[in-house]
Amino acid sequence: MATAWRRHVARVAAGLNPLYAAGAVFLVVYAQVFANSYDQRVLAIAGIYALLVIGYQFVFGHAGALSLAQAAFFGLGAYVTALLATRLGWPFLVTFPASLGAAAALAALVALPVLRLESHYFALATLAIGQAALAAAVNWESLTGGSVGLGGVPPPSLFGFAIAPGTRMLVLIWGLVAIGGAVAWLLIRGPRGLAIRAAREAPMAAGAVGIDTGRMRFTLFVLGAAYGGGAGALHAHLLGVVSPEVLRLPVMVSCLAMTIIGGRTRVAGAIIGALLLVHLPEWFRFAERYGPLVYGLALLATIVVAPDGLTGAATRLRQFLWPESPPPPPEILPRAVGLFHAPAEIDLKVIELSKQFGGVAAVREVSFALRGGEIIGLIGPNGSGKTTILNLITGTERPDGGKIVLNGEDIAGWNPHRIARRGIGRAFQTPILVESMTALDNVALATHTAVTAGLSYPGRRLAAARAEAASLLGGLEIESSAMQRWAADLPHGVRRRVEIARALAARPRILVLDEPAAGLDEAERNALRTALRDLAAQGMALIVIEHDFHFLSGLASRLICLDAGQVIAQGTVEAVRRDKLVEAAFFGPTAGADGAP
Amino acid sequence: MSAIQLTANGLALGASYALVALGFVLIVNATGAVNFAQGDLAVAGGFLTVALAGAMNLPGGVLLPIAMAAMAGFGVVFAYLAYFPLRRQPPATVFISTIALGIVLENGANGLFGAAPRLGPPLLPGGPVELSGLVLPRQSLAIVAVTCVAIAGLHLVLMHTQFGRRLRATAQDAEMARAVGIPVGVMIAWTFALATGLAGAAGMLLSNQFFVAPGDGTNLMLKAYIAVTIGGWGRVWGAVAGALIVAFFETIVAVLLSQSAAEMLLYLAVLGVLGLRPRGLFGETIGRRA
Incomplete structure (x- = not known):
């Protein structure tokens, strides 16, 4: 057991980008040695936004749905923590999960009617949910304190330890960012990540191999909301007050901008986007009342230079400086495994x-x-x-x-x-x-290994799924070199056979x-x-x-x-x-x- | 406020929203991208007329075309900053670039004019009109009239000129338009010019009737977004109808109940509409072909 865990940790560590690890070390040193209490507070807010954005990536990045309700889940989490902590005096270990749960519950409730809407109708419906929540917070004065909000939210206390604003609060918030980031990273890696991408980019194909795209969208939406609720809870503790401001459009717009500036699907992107966009206004304070204008220009410049986000730009830069050699051809299993298994009675x-x-x-x-x-x-x-x-x-x-x-x-x-x-x-x-995937992954996503993927060892499961896919493609006489090419670049005859191999990967009768x-x-x-x-x-x-x-x-x-x-x-x-x-x-x-x- | 005044007010507000929403629809159809700065562009138009009226003593009827032309020119600049560098990116990327330019516009206005609301020049001089015993607010009528002329003009251009046909061809299928020799980039630049010109007109009309402040853009944009979506995405007449519905909530429902109740009801109505008709009130009901 212990060795298995050690191996697991080693695998996770091996997957970390050294650049990002260096960045994390720099942040820790900065926070501990150079930052004054104001800087620490800004860092804490960046951590809260990082959690919000990691959650939003599930919806916007992975499910591909432009939701404008993430701020509503953030605000709900904040209000739930404020109410439970001030009125009932409940401890952090109860209020924090309650905030998570309340946001997830609201998401589950609205998901059924809303998730069936297409693109812009979905965006508007989620916007309306957010605005309705804002109107409720302003008008329901007896519960929410109206436009003044709720004050006196105590700092969180864990096991009798009061976590005062400052270093301890930073450790709590960024510790939760690390946990939330690791969970998100594990969830979207490996064969499950392939299935999520297929559901987003080619939903008909995903459905045809047994991927429940509706349920996937639902899960991602609710999961994203839970992260938003957690971020809101931390925000309430950090500021000590909750007002309708947490539900207003600027929170949503910041969240969306951070996701696009950092990168839509990478956990590192969420963290970089949050750190950058929370700090930008601080750096432009010298411009006084034109500060926000410079902020807007910087935002525009960033998106024009790096339209697929800073993590995307970093990946391209790395490819340019140190081009990666193409991966070795996949190991092909004996023919008996994939293509030719005896189906049951038909x-x-x-x-x-x-x-x-x-x-x-x-x-x-x-x-x-x-x-x-x-x-x-x-x-x-x-x-x-x-x-x-x-x-x-x-x-x-x-x-x-x-x-x-x-x-x-x-x-x-x-x-x-x-x-x-x-x-x-x-x-x-x-x-x-799925045009943005290799031929091999187009087949791997349909394998039994992929469809039933658990949380453990996503990397190893991916290798197994790819080996199965390679044997199926080999059975249809597709060269190893073609297996590694992007689907978009494949000639027509190969595309047809890749699709047949994908259907076979799901082991049809x-x-x-x-x-x-x-x-x-x-x-x-x-x-x-x-x-x-x-x-x-x-x-x-x-x-x-x-x-x-x-x-x-x-x-x-x-x-x-x-x-x-x-x-x-x-x-x-x-x-x-x-x-x-x-x-x-x-x-x-x-x-x-x-x-x- | 009398019932007639209230109705006229509602129509004037709806008409101004319709101008913002129409510009929004034009850009969406031509590029597939949502211009989040459409409201901020209207606000910029409002401040432009405030500045013009302060600088030279011209009647509103002369200021309007000047402001529209100036804003149309700015629309092309806007397109080259926020759209053309990103035209091969997914629509959500353009969403953010227009948000960024919206922030620039809002804070530019804030820096130049301050945060306080300003009153724009009237379209026509003089007080209310009396028509066979009814007292009608002159400005509201003028706003409605100008909007009708602008919409009719737009309809005429789009439907009955070669330029309009090229514009519509670009909107329907840019690839095909390019294949038959239509300069798609130029057409898109023109679309931004038209849309921004309409926003400029909306800004001037709103600034006199309802004042203009740097922070108004977001709210205007939200209202245009609602109008366009409940009207059926990308439909010109749907957007106009949607704008009138939004204005109905903000004037008549607001007076009958309260401002915040009307706001809440509007958003609940939006959810209701989308629940019953997932493609908007006037959107097509058939599903996509498999």
């Missing part, structure tokens, strides 16, 4: 499935069955409803009628991630990848592919066909949309031909090919006489 029945778009019936009472080892080819002219059927089966669209029964359970209308977890994997018509061979050259097509046949031979079931009879003829055990949302023919490839109705659907009723186009 019995999918699609029963009278229907879907309308406005007045148009896209799918009309389509029924078919699928068993393990089978490959169904879905064909039909453009607009005949093929993709809609796949969307219904994978949960991207909700059916208007009919059932989809997987091993005795009706999954019609379920969310995509639930269906994916039941073992239905999918590739999209146009591959959806049924694989659903929308025109997988489109845009592939002859060699790539043949390789893909062999890989798909192998999967079916191992007991997997597949549904493949394809236009090319030739591609399907050596592959599909059965074809289903659709026209205008209805099944017009089913059977073997040869039988469907000779069917008069199919011919009419593809070439028009009169085309038969003068041959194919």
Whole structure:
């Protein structure tokens, strides 16, 4: 146990940037040796903002949601601590968790209606929550003291130790920053970090491999609020008073600016942003009443020079000065591990499935069955409803009628991630990848290791997930060098196979592919066909949309031909090919006489 | 205050908000970025007319176009400071750069004019108008009239001129506009000029009726943001309707209840609207295609 912990600490230490460690040492020396009591107070405020911003990064950086409610959680935390400490005389060990909890509870309460809103509507709704909280604080005088606020908040006391403003308070606040920062850092590292990024940048793809993007957004929002509540509690103790000022827009604007100036997703960025923006006005005091103006100019200059934050600029500078050699190719596991595992019993029945778009019936009472080892080819002219059927089966669209029964359970209308977890994997018509990740990580994020990642050893889990991903990509004949390239830079044929590998990483029982061979050259097509046949031979079931009879003829055990949302023919490839109705659907009723186009 | 005066006041406030909100919509459509300084630009316009009125003795009707032109010119400078260096960055980055310039504007005004509210020049000289026994506040009517002219002019330019078509093409799909030879950068600079000119007009109109102070920008921006969002993001007529709704809360509801109750109700109403119609009152109801 002790050795395990020592190893854990060693891993964390190894991940620390020496530059940031040096900065931390400098801060400690400055605070202890050079700072007077006013400087210490400014440092304490910077620490409080650092906590607020670390929390805000969960929402703005990791969930990618421009929330303007972080100040409301900050203010709520401050008021809860002030009320409990002054009216009831409760100790810090009770009031601090209460502030955290109250902010988290408010976030959980508002999250359900608010999180479903898109971009600007979400921003405005969160802004309205903040402004409503401000109005409540000003008007509910009997509880909040109105615009005067609440005074006489005592310094926190821990185990009978009163923590007076000054060095002790600094140690408490920055100690909590260190703990909060370490927790945040552990939470977002490793495979879970990949899943969070996928949920943010390619939510449809994330859902298709079983990542519950809605729950992830909810968790990040509530977690961020808890950090805000904690920061507010410390603010109340440090100042000794709480007034509606803590809920006003400048707090929110500072928090947002610190996040962007420091960096949106890095813990170090939150700390640097808070330290810098809290100290800037102090440095510009010489400019007297034009001080804030200079502050605004400095803010503008910083963002123009380092638009992805100071931590982003530092990373680019390091890359420029000491270019990193590309990482070694990932270790490839034996083929048996990822690609070819025997799926459990499969019995999918699609029963009278229907879907309308406005007045148009896209799918009309389509029924078919699928068993393990089978490959169904879905064909039909453009607009005949093929993709809609796949969307219904994978949960991207909700059916208007009919059932989809997987091993005795009706999954019609379920969310995509639930269906994916039941073992239905999918590739999209146009591959959806997380463009800012390597091909390898695009697959690693879907592995079982990633989806079930706990808090322990994120680094080691990431290595395991990548090894699994590498074996899957290798199985689809993708070179190690291509695995390390950004998804955005990959050629089309590779993108398609990366997406199939990602679907396989989630260990599906049924694989659903929308025109997988489109845009592939002859060699790539043949390789893909062999890989798909192998999967079916191992007991997997597949549904493949394809236009090319030739591609399907050596592959599909059965074809289903659709026209205008209805099944017009089913059977073997040869039988469907000779069917008069199919011919009419593809070439028009009169085309038969003068041959194919 | 009589019911007529109150209504006229509400309409005048709504009209001024609509001008700020329209500029906001123009920039959002053209760049995808939220200009957080739109309110501060209106305040700057207000102070500009205060200064102009102090420097030269011109009637309001002459000051207005001068102020609008000057602000439009400043809008281009603003675009080159806050938008163009960051045009390849995510919209939230521009959000912060405009906040930074807003801070500069606010504190510039504070440094030059002081923090106290100032009264801007009237649009028309003289007192209330009497119309068949009804006493109508002249300034409020003038504000509404000017706003109507400005909106009609904007509509005309956007819908019926080649320049307007290019502007709209840029807003709808910048890539495509560039592909057919429209100078997208120039169009965006023009958009900032138009939007800032409208903000300047709003600033002058507000400064006479409701005074102007350096710290007013944030509140104006919030009101424009609400108007634009509940009206349906990026919709011109939605923004005008949204501005009138906000003004209704701030005048009529405020008189019936109280200032702070109206404020609280406004934000609760916003949450209610978004709860029932997640894309605003006049936004499209269909979901995004999968």
